[in-house]
Amino acid sequence: MPQDQAIPAGAATDGFTVAGRSFRSRLLVGTGKYKDMDETARAIDASGAEIVTVAVRRSNIGQSAEEPNILDVLPPERYTILPNTAGCYDVDSAVRTCHLARELLDGHNLVKLEVLGDQKTLFPDMLQTIEAARVLIKDGFDVMVYTNDDPIIAKQLEDLGCCAVMPLAAPIGSGLGIRNPLNILTIVENASVPILVDAGVGTASDAAVAMELGCDGVLMNTAIAAAKDPVLMASAMRKGIEAGREAYLAGRMLAKRFASASSPIEGTFF
Amino acid sequence: MQITINGEATEIPDDLYMSALIDRLGLTGRRIAVEVNQELVPRSRLDAHPLHDGDRVEIIHAVGGG
Numbered sequence: 569m570p571q572d573q574a575i576p577a578g579a580a581t582d583g584f585t586v587a588g589r590s591f592r593s594r595l596l597v598g599t600g601k602y603k604d605m606d607e608t609a610r611a612i613d614a615s616g617a618e619i620v621t622v623a624v625r626r627s628n629i630g631q632s633a634e635e636p637n638i639l640d641v642l643p644p645e646r647y648t649i650l651p652n653t654a655g656c657y658d659v660d661s662a663v664r665t666c667h668l669a670r671e672l673l674d675g676h677n678l679v680k681l682e683v684l685g686d687q688k689t690l691f692p693d694m695l696q697t698i699e700a701a702r703v704l705i706k707d708g709f710d711v712m713v714y715t716n717d718d719p720i721i722a723k724q725l726e727d728l729g730c731c732a733v734m735p736l737a738a739p740i741g742s743g744l745g746i747r748n749p750l751n752i753l754t755i756v757e758n759a760s761v762p763i764l765v766d767a768g769v770g771t772a773s774d775a776a777v778a779m780e781l782g783c784d785g786v787l788m789n790t791a792i793a794a795a796k797d798p799v800l801m802a803s804a805m806r807k808g809i810e811a812g813r814e815a816y817l818a819g820r821m822l823a824k825r826f827a828s829a830s831s832p833i834e835g836t837f838f
Numbered sequence: 839m840q841i842t843i844n845g846e847a848t849e850i851p852d853d854l855y856m857s858a859l860i861d862r863l864g865l866t867g868r869r870i871a872v873e874v875n876q877e878l879v880p881r882s883r884l885d886a887h888p889l890h891d892g893d894r895v896e897i898i899h900a901v902g903g904g
Binding site for chain 2: 638
């Protein structure tokens with residue numbers, strides 16, 4: 569068999585496209601909660617992620633101008649920076665945040681929209697999320713939208729013009745894993761834009777499960793940053809994503825209740 | 839005159855433009871974005887944007903976040 573036919577196309581060669589931009593890595597990572605900038609950079613390098621989220625906050629006025637900025641360690645020339653609207657609880661603050669981010673990033677218009685409804689759960693406020701998405705799309709943004717795991721809402725966000733829909737697997741920062749795999753599956757089956765699980769993943773097997781369900785990618789932060797060894801967990805997540813994606817492409821066997829011997833019965837001599 | 843910068847009341851000279859304020863704060867050349875009274879001021883217009891008494895200025899940058 570010729571060499572080039574021996575290895576089937578797997579996760580390594582199978583990228584995804586969002587808003588006309590193509591990526592090899594299906595792992596998207598946040599940049600919060602790390603010990604320092606050095607650990608941030610090393611973990612993100614180990615994750616293989618090409619899209620990294622950042623938040624937009626007030627500059628420190630009067631403090632050291634030499635203080636390193638997150639965009640110094642994660643240069644926009646190397647990474648696709650995905651500014652988020654984390655901490656926004658209303659349409660106006662989310663829209664203002666996106667406009668500031670676009671200015672900050674020289675017109676880069678890809679944003680992660682999240683409008684939260686409650687500080688305890690950090691669940692999204694979908695009425696305000698939908699309204700903010702409408703405004704931002706009209707203002708020329710490519711909106712990747714954080715949502716709950718409701719298939720009806722997910723489809724409505726797609727119909728509204730969001731370029732990717734990102735249902736939560738569990739509450740942000742909870743590490744509870746995929747709490748409602750059947751809803752995620754329904755969202756994936758209905759979709760014609762990329763579906764990425766955003767939030768709730770706790771460990772590499774959770775990431776693999778999301779990918780086995782057919783998601784286009786997973787966005788995570790705390791699962792890596794809060795691991796005992798974030799750099800090693802970032803590497804594990806990379807492999808979890810690739811393993812899950814390859815398993816999805818390969819098509820898993822049907823589960824059966826009873827056993828099925830793997831060795832032949834024929835030819836037994838005992 | 840008095841303006842508010844990132845939530846802090848601050849005295850500044852009259853007739854100051856936004857670009858001059860950024861310079862006074864030592865932020866020239868830094869990767870920042872600016873709002874005055876909740877309206878974005880694009881980088882290209884910072885030196886044409888005069889500040890007025892009571893203005894609320896927000897100067898933002900990117901930080902780690904998920």
